[in-house]
Amino acid sequence: MSLPSDIAFILDPARPVLTHARSMQAETGVLPHAHPRGQLLWAKQGVLRVTSEQAVWVVPSTHGVWIPGNCNHQVSCETLVETRNLYIDPTYPVRDQDTQVVMVAMTALMREIVLRLNDSPKCSGDASTARLGLVAIDELNSLSAADLSLPAGTDPRLRRIISHMVSHPDTRHILGELASLAGASVRTLERLFKSETGLTFRQWRTRFKLMNALEALDRGESSTAVAYTVGYKSTSSFVAAFKAEFGYTPQVHARRL
Amino acid sequence: MSLPSDIAFILDPARPVLTHARSMQAETGVLPHAHPRGQLLWAKQGVLRVTSEQAVWVVPSTHGVWIPGNCNHQVSCETLVETRNLYIDPTYPVRDQDTQVVMVAMTALMREIVLRLNDSPKCSGDASTARLGLVAIDELNSLSAADLSLPAGTDPRLRRIISHMVSHPDTRHILGELASLAGASVRTLERLFKSETGLTFRQWRTRFKLMNALEALDRGESSTAVAYTVGYKSTSSFVAAFKAEFGYTPQVHARRL
DNA sequence: CAATAAATAGCGATAATGCGACAATGTCGC
DNA sequence: GCGACATTGTCGCATTATCGCTATTTATTG
Numbered sequence A, B: 001m002s003l004p005s006d007i008a009f010i011l012d013p014a015r016p017v018l019t020h021a022r023s024m025q026a027e028t029g030v031l032p033h034a035h036p037r038g039q040l041l042w043a044k045q046g047v048l049r050v051t052s053e054q055a056v057w058v059v060p061s062t063h064g065v066w067i068p069g070n071c072n073h074q075v076s077c078e079t080l081v082e083t084r085n086l087y088i089d090p091t092y093p094v095r096d097q098d099t100q101v102v103m104v105a106m107t108a109l110m111r112e113i114v115l116r117l118n119d120s121p122k123c124s125g126d127a128s129t130a131r132l133g134l135v136a137i138d139e140l141n142s143l144s145a146a147d148l149s150l151p152a153g154t155d156p157r158l159r160r161i162i163s164h165m166v167s168h169p170d171t172r173h174i175l176g177e178l179a180s181l182a183g184a185s186v187r188t189l190e191r192l193f194k195s196e197t198g199l200t201f202r203q204w205r206t207r208f209k210l211m212n213a214l215e216a217l218d219r220g221e222s223s224t225a226v227a228y229t230v231g232y233k234s235t236s237s238f239v240a241a242f243k244a245e246f247g248y249t250p251q252v253h254a255r256r257l
Numbered sequence C: 001c002a003a004t005a006a007a008t009a010g011c012g013a014t015a016a017t018g019c020g021a022c023a024a025t026g027t028c029g030c
Numbered sequence D: 001g002c003g004a005c006a007t008t009g010t011c012g013c014a015t016t017a018t019c020g021c022t023a024t025t026t027a028t029t030g
Helices: A007-011 A108-119 A127-142 A156-167 A175-182 A186-197 A201-218 A223-229 A235-246 A250-256 B007-011 B108-119 B127-142 B156-167 B175-182 B186-197 B201-218 B223-229 B235-246 B250-256
Strands: A017-024 A029-033 A038-045 A048-052 A056-059 A063-067 A073-077 A081-088 A102-105 B017-024 B029-033 B038-045 B048-052 B056-059 B063-067 B073-077 B081-088 B102-105
Touching (some): A017 A108, A017 A127, A038 A048, A081 A127, A108 A127, A127 B127, A156 A175, A156 A186, A156 A201, A175 A186, A201 A235, A201 A250, A235 A250, B017 B127, B038 B048, B038 B073, B038 B108, B081 B108, B108 B127, B156 B186, B201 B223, B201 B250, B223 B235
Antiparallel strands (some): A017 A081, A038 A063, A038 A081, A048 A056, A048 A073, B017 B081, B063 B102
């Protein structure tokens, strides 16, 4: 864990939208801190764990996290991660409805905008980059809070289990086996999942798998491949679970991209 | 073929950027016409054939076509096609360097912008759509012309063949021989070339040779030498192919440098 | 157009889970 | 030492997601 040494640049008042890209190793992170600028935190690669005062989320690359200005937050990496951030000047009206940290679903447009802004030379004060920044703010405002978030909890036993699952996404995890790993009984873990994340273990596991599935589908993998890489033993059960959650089948989703 | 019945809406002077989406059957098309607005013609799905007064292009979804205002053009569909167009008010400074129809390489950002603009309700005069329109114009201006593009495709079999051709540029490649290399039938490869690159195998091969030829000519080689180094067995057939593609002979091109 | 592969849907069997009830143990204040 | 309260584990039973399989539909290939 490290304190961010580069908070300073966030304060540049001349530019409404700033970017920051960084590559982070697994298990590393940034200690709790806050800054006046609002921040869109996103990893184009890897899985983040974001902790606010209210909640903790596990965040794959299909999603991002909006951190309003002056909101305390902490970030750590479940895996090797490539972050691409946006920092918005507080004088701009961004997501006024959100007073707290919130997980959002990234759109394809938002992804491309963030990538482009991060690729533009830092000091580029040119007009077209500025216009793109304005659109970034528009899009940021229209991002909807994630309908499929993955709350993480703080209990050490729970964290051990979740980090184990994140690092073995292709396995079929059984609560009984995880219990010995966590040093707690199955019943206690059931209670922990419910109280800390609001979800039962099964719900949590299903969401976890389906979020991984969304990522793989975005990359263009087949339903069969996805089913196995996210830990189902048969394609049909994956398709069934997917449809039960979203209302449409995996390939219908893929075609929408 | 049909005359576009909906040119009228293109004339709306109130909006700098208009959109038009349409689904077209294979073998259908639009008769030659022109309009004051500049147009970015793009198919998110399928292969277009665009004819201007200067040239004809085959356009897969990786590319688009910029049609300056009042330029005569004609469109037909090689396959089932989903077009997503942008029409830009002529008072905006868009690609002033282009006086003629030009094929451009789409960027991921441009794709998403066009899709978003097309999805926005037609009559949405809201500010954020307007800002996105401005960015569309910026991005449009920065798209690079690709008049002799060599789209590569993503299919692994296709890639194997292309990489083989690239590493043996001086050979006369026969599809039948390449087929065994790729592990697919000749018919499948024909389909792959068409669907992934928008070109038939022969078109692709010719372009490939001619691009190599341009490079060699730039180095000052003679027509005879170039003909052999890019895989033609006679100078005359090379000169003929070159003239068919560009409209002038190799040495005329060389003298222009 | 026929053959093949991939995606989806259906279904019975079953192991895994959810959860209420209750007992055991730990924590805290006094 | 004792009561109040929270945490944890054990047991039983109802519920269900997933498996393993087959069938059907859809897309791709020769």
